[in-house]
Amino acid sequence: MSSSSSSSSSSLTCGRLAIWTIIAVLLQILGLLLFVLGFFPVKPALSGVSGMESYRDPMSSSRKDQEQINHLSQNQLRSLYKDMSKISPTFDRLILMVVDGLPAEFVLGRGDRPPTKAMMEAMPYSQSLLSHGKAIGYHAKAAPPTVTMPRLKAMVSGAIGGFLDVAFNFNSQAFRDDNLLGQLYSIGWKMVMLGDETWIKLFPGLFTRHDGVSSFYVKDTVEVDHNVSRHLGAELTATDWDLLILHYLGLDHVGHIGGRSSILMIPKLKEMDEVIKKIHMSSDLPQDSSNGRTLLMVVSDHGMTENGNHGGSSYEETDSLALFIGIGSKLPDYALATRKTASQVDIAPTLALLFGVPIPKNNIGVLMSEAFDSLADDQKLRALELNSWQLLRLLQAQLPALSCSSYPCDDYDGAQCSGINACKVSIEQRFCCLFSKATTLHSSWTSQKHRTSRSNNSEDARSIVAAYNEFLRTSSEWLSRRATDKPPELLAPGIASMAVSCAMFLFILFCLCKEVYLKENQGLLDCSYKWHLDEVYALVVVVIFVFSMGSSSMVEEEQYIWHFLTSTLYLIFLRKSFQSPSPGAVPSMGNVIKRLKSSNHCPIYSIIFVLICGRILRGWHQGGVNWVHLPDISKWLEQTDPPTIQSFQIVSLLLIIGMSSFNLYLLEPKRRIVLVIQVSLFLSGFLLVMHIMEFQGTVFGQSNYSSTLIAQSIYATIIMTVIVTVLQAPWVTPVSVGDHQVNNESHLVNSASKDMEIRSLLPAVKYSLHLIGLTYTVCWCLLQLLLQQPVNAMPVLLLFFQILGSMFYFSNNETHSKHWVEVAALYFLGMAGHFGLGNSNTLATIDVAGAFIGISSHSTLLSGVLMFIITMASPMLFLLSLVFYISTKDAGYLLLSKNGDLGHLLQMMIGFPCLVPLALNSVMLTAFTIVLFAMRNHLFVWSVFSPKYLYVLATAVCVYVGVFIVAATGIYSCLVIFLRERTLRS
């Protein structure tokens, strides 16, 4: 009642504030979910590996083959597959030559036009093969993102991964889905790999011989290819391999340096042509049985733009090549042999069928029919049938209602089928109809085959091929659209609800500001509101940041922005701290120096200290994308010997524990819980020292039992400390009753008794929050010292110093900024520190090794949580330090209001620390969502903006968790102390 009577003007009570905030958060999460589901579709994929069931009709359900396969040897499996497929293999060996970044236009021309004269002359041998009908070339359209690794995966598995697949398989980890190489390996093929080491990372242990080259040195266009070609002579004469993969990176590097029309391009094409010639000559000549027939397949993973970049979805980038050399083309003229288009995923089923292995399970490609022209009609139809069965299985996984056996498709004839597009027939019926049309024709053809004449046969066969192709194309297109489609009916409401929640946050924050500062101004007898530079600048930071996110290079180099903006804010604080009215009467230089020496001008030093820490953090990791090679402190440290890094770690640890112990020591009054915290900090520090001394030198991954044990006990100590502190601190805090406690603010106590009651709570709440906040911060730092890479120990210490320095500055009364500016400053420091710990907006910088520290058994969830803790270390640290921050604020400020119920106290204390991060995060999240949506056709949407979006999502989660912890801790402490005071009073 008191709140409504005393503050009738303010409509914002604590409860309403909380409810509106929660509604806004829920709205934001809903919007995020809608947007993410729409923008990054997760397609259901079949697990497992294709086996013998590939050769059976999916309509007749029998599942007994899986166990048998395990018992078969590789050779038995090979012959079994050969028998079941009923297709006689045309080739025995495959040479897969990948020319990174070669646009098909260079070899096949664009549209009706043949390639330019210069290109024709650059590749004379390939052109002669094409014009003499010894090769078939395809424009194989690649799906975005047109970067090497996802494209290699698409080629060997026939599946288009969604972005999230790419994201979750970061760091080029082994490719576990069903793929061509795995299938070939299972039938006993020996494989040799020369070239880009991405293959070795994707398929570890699969190759009997390999010589990987790194694609890191983009400026090198000669050595990368020489490293591949130097083995070529020996490998071509060797007979111990069945699959030879050559991955030439030089052409891509030429593109990156000089674009399509670089002067190095023609020589590089000539070099590639020489390689093709050499391979073709050597595999052409010995057509004896021992070597077998060899198929040379020249493919490129993606094309390139005029400038030589790739990653996006323009025609120039997606126009990749698939060239079969060795398959006699029946095509009469050159033009027909070069104008075929296919999809890059079509390579997988084509090769699988040519070499007699099951088609990989998640393949959405369609076989390239010209490659099977040399086969007899029945074998060709069989290949189409196998491809259709595989696609039908995949369709059934995505459309559970698809079960053609029950559907009376037999009634449909061709006319109805073609008209199906017009009328509203469900997609399931359409697939069923197309499939059963083809199979019905096929089965009747098979039964008639022996009776009718040959010419009639091939006429029928052509119509069956057409029927199969229609089914295959339709389903393949549908499946690939499923993988890349962005439905606007999900995206639009998602963005809208995020925008609404963002507006709500800003409005709530505005109301809170109005309420708090109007009261404050009343107290200061100053009604006209004057904006200070730091407040204006804090808003400017947000605006600048939002606009800079529209530029891809600003996203790549975000660390510069955050450091620059945050340092500027602290320089403005520095200026502000000079503004404070000078105590001396006659100001002069000497006086200023005297003031600087006196202790009440420590704020200036503390800001300079924070700035210097920030600058060292900035120099610790170069970060970003474009200047990542420049020297920085972490690179220098990694070159030194391990003891140096270890000593850095130990020093950081000792300083963190020392500083926090000193802080605890200064805390008055002493309680037993302080001792408990102290002891447990020392204990975890001791354990950490043990961990650092013993196990940091050893290689990650080789985690032995005792190191896991120590890590686990550190976890246990830290978690116990936090839990005990949070639960116990409010209970053991000294609570004073009434006016017994004479504190600094006692001279202000002259208002209503209700106010006094709440005022007497304040020291206790501050004491308890100080304890809890310090414990949170220190424990988080200790956890980071365990989990982060050894070079990051010092940055963790610097972040801790930044927190202490900022707290010291904010707790000073003279230079009080607005509450929300201070919280925003802490948030900005957290974001700047995020990059100071070596993170960037590419997924490559996520530290995966740390995510397995102290985990004895493999658990995806636990590793994920640890990875989140490592990646989001700095923003979380600063959010947790907000509890500490609440406790450092002056109590006089908190009680400027006249009405003093508990709700109001809570609103004053945790209102800003909770709302400001939420509002800042929601502005940035909403802005970047809109940027991502606007950039959905941008060149870098997959390589720059989407990874950044994942980081934005992680930051959002981090803010939710952090704010929840801050709010819960604040509410719990206040409630407990309020209750204890009540009981003491009564």
Added chain:
Amino acid sequence: MEKKPDTNQCIRGRHPNSVTVSASFLLHLSSVLGVAITYWVAQNFFFINLISNPTQTLILLWVVQSPILILLFSLLRQDPQQCSYWKAVGRGIIGLPIGALIMAFCGVMLGAPIGIQDLGKTVNWSLLMSLFTIVPTACVFGSSCKDWLRIFAHTEPGGVIDIIICVPSHGALLGAWFGAWPMPLDWERQWQEWPVCVSVGAVAGYLIGIVVSLGFVLVVGERRELVKEE
């Protein structure tokens, strides 16, 4: 030096602490001309410019500009009775390296590189910045803390002298700050290197500040005329 009382008289007008509009116009004109002619000379006689030889060009700029600014602003010293002209010049000369230290600190805190190979660039850039911001104030106000705080901490220029010192120096600071923004872009241009675009931003901000300050001076001068007439 016989002319000294005369120049003093003509610049200061009747009030000891005020400066005429035309005097401030002349002062700014000479500093603008100084910058322009120096750059022209650098380009046409030494064949260097800010992009190809940043260090040499910066040295040329501050070496030429510092006598102009120090000598001119010392004429405006706040307390001509107690402080001789040469003392004001001495304050300016001392202020130059001290201001450069402050500027270098701010620049490094905002991300300026600190490697040995960038040392020369940073030093010369901060000397130039110091010349635009700290040196005029040092010449005019010496060690008077109140005036320093008024100009740099509160940014509340009072009279004409305050305006012609405060506005261009803040212009230079803001210009340098905005000049740093193109640096992280991946355009791979040479002018994106430290300290080219920051120096260009500072000079541009300084020149804009001069124009704006002249506008202010005109307004203030008119107001004073009005007050006098009344």
